[in-house]
Amino acid sequence: GESVGLHLPTLSVQEGDNSIINCAYSNSASDYFIWYKQESGKGPQFIIDIRSNMDKRQGQRVTVLLNKTVKHLSLQIAATQPGDSAVYFCAEKRGANSKLTFGKGITLSVRP
């Protein structure tokens, strides 16, 4: 999951396969989590979010899983498409008036 230094970790998947992008968060008191997708030259785009009172939430082709015991968040993308190639960020927040803290991002590369 998390990146170190200048180079973002990269996940390479075959088109049509399922992708799982993992994220470890730091604050056990965080109660809101969100995934963003950022394509080259664009701003981060909201994908899906989840609150700490849930452990799974599904959207269109995406599922977010939350494991509070080990402070782990994952994003699953079904039937990955070339348009899914991007950098994915997880972010966490504690309380309504706190700020989002972003992870460093993971690059998803889809092979045709």
Place this chain on the structure above:
Amino acid sequence: DAGVIQSPRHEVTEMGQEVTLRCKPISGHNSLFWYRQTMMRGLELLIYFNNNVPIDDSGMPEDRFSAKMPNASFSTLKIQPSEPRDSAVYFCASSSARTSGETQYFGPGTRLLVL
């Protein structure tokens, strides 16, 4: 809705010059955030406003940076004087507790290069 609008999209300036970045949040959103993104540090929150009032500016790097939100539909981030290390992509985001909950919606960013 047009989404968050930022201008300019690209800015190239020389060290020492003043730079002003502009943001129009999504209509009806009452929270506005300024972020900076670099390869070294990732996405960093600089400052955020709630109902036009600055709430947390602890991420503003130094006194050369200032931000204002004179009304609900406009905000500026100013760097004076600019330095080469300020080169980055600056994003504005907005949210509404009433309509979008805690989800922040980002603009396309301003790519700043200080020579």
